[in-house]
Amino acid sequence: QQRLVPLRGVNISFVSVGGASPSANLAFALDLAKQYDVCVQLQLDCKVSKEEASAVLKDASAAGIVDLLLLPNKASNRGFDDVLELVRFVAKEFGLFRISVSGYPRGTKGEIGLYSKDVALTAEQIKAGAHVVLCSPVFDINHFVQYDGDLKRAGVAADVPIQPSLVPLHAFGKRSELFRALRSLGWVLPKKVEADVLALQVQKDPRALAAMGEWLFVCLFLELTRRCPQLQPHVFTMNAAASLDALHAVGVLPSLAISTGNAAADEDVPATSGVAAAAQAADESGANGSQATAKKLLHILHGENLSLEIAELVSAEAAQHGHTARLVSMETFKKWAAETELMTPTEDTPIYAIFIVETVENEQPSEGAGACVRLLNRRTHEQGCLTRLVYSVLGLGDSNLLLDRQTTTAADCNQAAQRLDKRLAELGGTAFHARGEADDRTGNTEIQPWLAQLWEKLAQ
Numbered sequence: 040q041q042r043l044v045p046l047r048g049v050n051i052s053f054v055s056v057g058g059a060s061p062s063a064n065l066a067f068a069l070d071l072a073k074q075y076d077v078c079v080q081l082q083l084d085c086k087v088s089k090e091e092a093s094a095v096l097k098d099a100s101a102a103g104i105v106d107l108l109l110l111p112n113k114a115s116n117r118g119f120d121d122v123l124e125l126v127r128f129v130a131k132e133f134g135l136f137r138i139s140v141s142g143y144p145r146g147t148k149g150e151i152g153l154y155s156k157d158v159a160l161t162a163e164q165i166k167a168g169a170h171v172v173l174c175s176p177v178f179d180i181n182h183f184v185q186y187d188g189d190l191k192r193a194g195v196a197a198d199v200p201i202q203p204s205l206v207p208l209h210a211f212g213k214r215s216e217l218f219r220a221l222r223s224l225g226w227v228l229p230k231k232v233e234a235d236v237l238a239l240q241v242q243k244d245p246r247a248l249a250a251m252g253e254w255l256f257v258c259l260f261l262e263l264t265r266r267c268p269q270l271q272p273h274v275f276t277m278n279a280a281a282s283l284d285a286l287h288a289v290g291v292l293p294s295l296a297i298s299t300g301n302a303a304a305d306e307d308v309p310a311t312s313g314v315a316a317a318a319q320a321a322d323e324s325g326a327n328g329s330q331a332t333a334k335k336l337l338h339i340l341h342g343e344n345l346s347l348e349i350a351e352l353v354s355a356e357a358a359q360h361g362h363t364a365r366l367v368s369m370e371t372f373k374k375w376a377a378e379t380e381l382m383t384p385t386e387d388t389p390i391y392a393i394f395i396v397e398t399v400e401n402e403q404p405s406e407g408a409g410a411c412v413r414l415l416n417r418r419t420h421e422q423g424c425l426t427r428l429v430y431s432v433l434g435l436g437d438s439n440l441l442l443d444r445q446t447t448t449a450a451d452c453n454q455a456a457q458r459l460d461k462r463l464a465e466l467g468g469t470a471f472h473a474r475g476e477a478d479d480r481t482g483n484t485e486i487q488p489w490l491a492q493l494w495e496k497l498a499q
Contacts, residue, residue: 336365
């Protein structure tokens with residue numbers, strides 16, 4: 040219940056409750072709805088008997104609960120054979136409920152265990168009376184996009200909501216608990232993400248998993264809302280305070296003091312397993328005292344791919360700190376420089392900019408950043424032409440591209456950012472924050488600490 044306090048007044052669709060007996064889930068759901076004024080979704084799985092299901096659903100309907108999530112459970116044979124039978128029963132006997140069923144994109148284990156057959160089964164469940172597909176969490180947005188298309192090709196109507204889901208890796212607590220949970224739930228990390236998690240020095244830095252988990256969650260959240268803007272991501276909180284920290288990081292929750300400890304699991308106590316949250320900006324009233332800080336317009340210049348994802352992350356955090364962000368593709372640098380009169384020294388209004396540049400093969404900038412770098416490198420620029428520019432540079436490199444991978448660091452794979460930083464200073468720009476350098480081989484863990492310091496610098 041403590042986890043729900045920060046959710047008051049936040050735009051959430053529902054809190055999903057399950058994990059105990061149907062009657063205990065219902066009692067807890069009703070208590071949450073009464074105390075916290077949130078919509079609740081009641082979970083029901085196949086091990087429930089028809090008699091018990093009927094009793095619980097009658098009580099739920101009388102109490103005004105309209106959302107159900109029907110789940111598979113092979114642990115008992117005293118209930119329904121499968122979710123399809125349960126859907127048919129609920130749709131026939133209790134037609135007023137909005138029924139959700141689970142969806143299984145690649146990387147998750149479905150009811151049958153074969154991707155194509157699980158797609159067909161979910162389509163059949165929708166045909167039988169289910170209204171929503173609530174997917175298991177993905178760690179690659181391409182998997183959800185493919186699954187959405189496959190369901191529609193299997194006959195699911197375009198107006199049926201197919202709800203994508205995310206889960207913060209650090210919601211499970213320790214790394215060992217994460218992998219134990221993944222095996223139990225049938226969720227599979229992409230090989231690179233798994234390798235990055237295994238490479239974390241958790242003994243030296245206990246917060247390494249939390250830093251990576253939050254960074255990955257923010258990247259996935261922003262990519263999902265960019266590629267599927269009409270959808271609300273559903274977040275599996277696993278009843279962990281760390282999940283609320285992750286929601287804060289993407290701007291869903293305002294800045295609040297939230298405990299970082301995980302809730303102890305209790306098999307007899309229901310848990311709030313998910314929060315469907317819209318990506319909305321944090322309240323600018325500044326619970327963290329940010330009103331006293333001068334608000335700035337930040338121009339965030341980026342390339343493509345990872346550079347764009349990080350730019351969106353910076354933009355989201357800027358809103359949390361009360362600043363306004365404008366994303367600018369480095370391919371359009373010349374046009375942007377003309378619009379802002381960047382190279383007009385007679386103007387004394389500073390232009391705050393953050394350059395996010397990737398270094399690729401042969402120590403070169405990525406294709407998207409190349410136009411900006413080449414223009415700045417021209418020797419025809421007058422000395423001091425960038426005196427209006429107040430900037431910082433974040434480099435994104437990958438030491439996997441280097442021959443000696445074992446002894447290299449982020450500084451060895453960010454030459455494009457290093458040269459850009461030097462050139463901006465040569466032309467009269469003023470760095471308000473030291474250059475950041477991240478390495479994809481080690482999970483880009485350098486980004487979050489650099490960002491934290493960046494906001495501190497801007498507040499000074």
